[in-house]
Amino acid sequence: MNKLLAKKLHYLIKKYQTIIIAKHVFPDWDAQGSALGLANLIQDNYKGKTIYVVGERIDDDSSFPSDQLTLEALGKALLIVVDTANAERIDFENFAGCQEIFKIDHHLVVDDYGNYNLVDDTAIACTQIITLWAEKMKLKISPLAAKNLYKGLVTDSGRFLFSGVNSQTFQAASILMENGVDLHQVQNELYLQDLKVKQWQNYAFNKLVLTPKGIGYIVVGPSDYQPFNLEYDQVKNALYTMSGIKEIKIWFTVIEVDQEFKVSLRSRDYEVNQVARKFNGGGHKLASGAKVKNLAELPQLIKALEALIV
Structure with a gap:
C-alpha cells in the first residue's frame, strides 16, 4: 500500500x-x-x-x-x-x-x-x-x-x-x-437463499450454451427473470452456476437490464480482461465486466474469448 x-x-x-x-x-x-x-x-x-x-x-x-x-x-x-x-x-x-x-x-x-x-x-x-x-x-x-x-x-x-x-x-x-x-x-x-433464487439458478443453468472450445454462456432478459421477482444481484447469480465445471474454461452471462446488455466474464486460467476492454469494460484478469450493444455482437465476443484459449 x-x-x-x-x-x-x-x-x-x-x-x-x-x-x-x-x-x-x-x-x-x-x-x-x-x-x-x-x-x-x-x-x-x-x-x-x-x-x-x-x-x-x-x-x-x-x-x-x-x-x-x-x-x-x-x-x-x-x-x-x-x-x-x-x-x-x-x-x-x-x-x-x-x-x-x-x-x-x-x-x-x-x-x-x-x-x-x-x-x-x-x-x-x-x-x-x-x-x-x-x-x-x-x-x-x-x-x-x-x-x-x-x-x-x-x-x-x-x-x-x-x-x-x-x-x-x-x-x-x-x-x-x-x-x-x-x-x-x-x-x-x-448465503442463505430463498427458494425462488435456487429455482432461478436451475432455470438459468438450463439455458447454458457450451461451445466446442469450452466457452460457456447464458443469455437472459426480462422475460426470463421477471417472473421470479428477483433483485438484480440475485439475477447475476446465474453466472456462478457455470463455475467449477471442468469442460467450461471461460464462462459469461449476458443480462438485458433497462435495454442494456451487461456482460460478466469469468475464467480459471485465461485473462478475460483483455477481451472485456474491447467490449466497453474491464476489470481483473480472471473476472471482468463488459457490455455489448445488442445480441448481434455475441458471436464477436465468443470469437475473441476463444482466441484466448491455447
Missing part, C-alpha cells in the same frame, strides 16, 4: 466536515461492504463528521442515508469512491461537484478520475485495502465495521478460493475476525 496516499486519506478525512462515499452501479458485496465499512470507520474514529453513502443498496440497509444531501454541502465535501474502476460506473450523478475526490480500488487502472487514487490491483477485494489501511492508521474497528468489510472480503475472494487470494487477504481476514466478525451471522446473511 502506498504510504503517502494512505496518510493523505487520513488527513483528508480529518480535514473535511462532510464526507460522501460512493460505489459502482449495481453494487456487489465488496462495493457495499467497502462503502459501509469505511463509513463505520469514519464515524467511530473521526468524531463529528457528516457522512453520506450514496447510490443503490443490495439489501434493506439504510444507514448513512443521503436524502438530506444538499448541493451546498456537496460543493464542500470530500467524495471517496470505492471499488469503482472508471468514472462512468460511479453510482452518483453529481460526483464531479465535490471539492475533492479520493479513489480506493483494486481493479486494473483504466481511469484515474480521483484527485488521489489509492489502487492496489493485487488485492482480491477493495475491503482488503480498506481493512489494511485502517490497521495501518491504528483505527478502532467496530464489530459492525468488521462485518461489513468481511462481507466484501469473503465474497470477492470466492470464500478465499480464487487465485488472487494472497497473504494480505488472510491478514485482513484475521484483523476483522479479531474485531468481532460473527461468521455464522455473515454466512446466514450472505
